[in-house]
Amino acid sequence: MAYKVEKTDEQWRDQLSDEEYRVLRQAGTEPAFTGEYTDTKTVGVYNCRACGTELFRSDEKFESHCGWPSFFDPAGTDAVETRTDNSLPGRPRTEVLCATCGSHLGHVFAGEGYDTPTDLRYCINSIAISLAPADQDS
Numbered sequence: 083m084a085y086k087v088e089k090t091d092e093q094w095r096d097q098l099s100d101e102e103y104r105v106l107r108q109a110g111t112e113p114a115f116t117g118e119y120t121d122t123k124t125v126g127v128y129n130c131r132a133c134g135t136e137l138f139r140s141d142e143k144f145e146s147h148c149g150w151p152s153f154f155d156p157a158g159t160d161a162v163e164t165r166t167d168n169s170l171p172g173r174p175r176t177e178v179l180c181a182t183c184g185s186h187l188g189h190v191f192a193g194e195g196y197d198t199p200t201d202l203r204y205c206i207n208s209i210a211i212s213l214a215p216a217d218q219d220s
Contacts, residue, residue: 105210112209
C-alpha cells in the first residue's frame, strides 16, 4: 500500500529511537502501565510520533485501566486504518495503523462494555504518539 509519507527502513531507523522503531515499524508493544500518556488528562491533540499526523484528541480519551492510553474514536474518520492481526495464535485482533505513514499504533477492541459513544477501545502505545497540549492562552 502506498502512504502519503514513505521512507526507507534506514530513514525510519535514523529518525526514531530503537524503541520507537520497534513499536511503530515492527508492530511491537510497550509494556503495560509504562507509557507516558497512560494516565494523562492534558487537553490537546495526539499525533503520530513517526509522521506528525493528528490521530486522536484528548476528548476522545478515556480511562480503561488496561495499561495503555485508550480512545473511543480517531480524530478524523480517515486518520487511522485497521487490518486483521493474527500474530497471537488463537487470538485474532484488529491492528491500528497511521493512515498517513503506515506505522503501528496499537489495536482496537469492540464490545467490551465501556460507557463510550462507539463501544470501541483504541488501545494505543504511548510511544507511538506525541501529545501537543492545547494552547492555554487562546
